[in-house]
């Protein structure tokens with residue numbers, strides 16, 4: 416296997432398309448959790464209302480076909496590759512995802528990478544974006560940011576999304592769910 420790493424970001428178009436944000440984000444995370452372990456793809460996907468940011472590692476042909484799939488996905492646009500190349504070893508040992516919102520800890524991480532206004536991948540180098548993603552991956556679930564919960568319109572139940580990570584056939588039981596997205 417030719418081990419590669421790819422660092423990218425793209426715009427989140429879910430709301431512009433008039434699609435339900437939490438439901439579509441949940442579907443994207445579910446696709447990654449289903450497909451990536453089987454394809455030997457590790458890394459992190461971060462997202463908020465505006466952006467997706469990602470690092471993916473694995474076999475270069477698998478990464479290329481995944482990237483083509485993402486580029487064709489209508490829920491995102493302007494996919495920008497910050498870095499792509501051969502690596503000697505992985506930085507991530509599973510594929511995880513997180514909401515790139517705000518909390519005391521997360522704002523401190525943004526500051527570490529020179530972001531004073533929150534996530535702004537257009538102003539980041541490949542190294543700082545992959546550093547931020549690696550730091551995010553190290554956070555406990557309890558330290559992760561929660562997206563702001565917009566007031567649910569009358570009669571519409573608020574939705575909580577929980578995704579439990581799975582790597583290969585090995586369920587990571589006992590670990591807290593990585594994502595809890597409330598809307």
Ligand SMILES: Cc1cc2nc3c(=O)[nH]c(=O)nc-3n(C[C@H](O)[C@H](O)[C@H](O)COP(=O)(O)O)c2cc1C
Pocket residue numbers: 425443445446447448449450451460467469481484485488490491
């Ligand atoms: C920014 C972004 C990142 C994505 N990352 C992944 C990923 O890492 N793995 C994956 O299988 N699908 C990912 N997807 C979803 C794919 O575009 C596609 O919908 C999915 O792979 C379809 O597979 P499925 O039909 O098996 O769910 C991503 C989508 C977006 C918008």
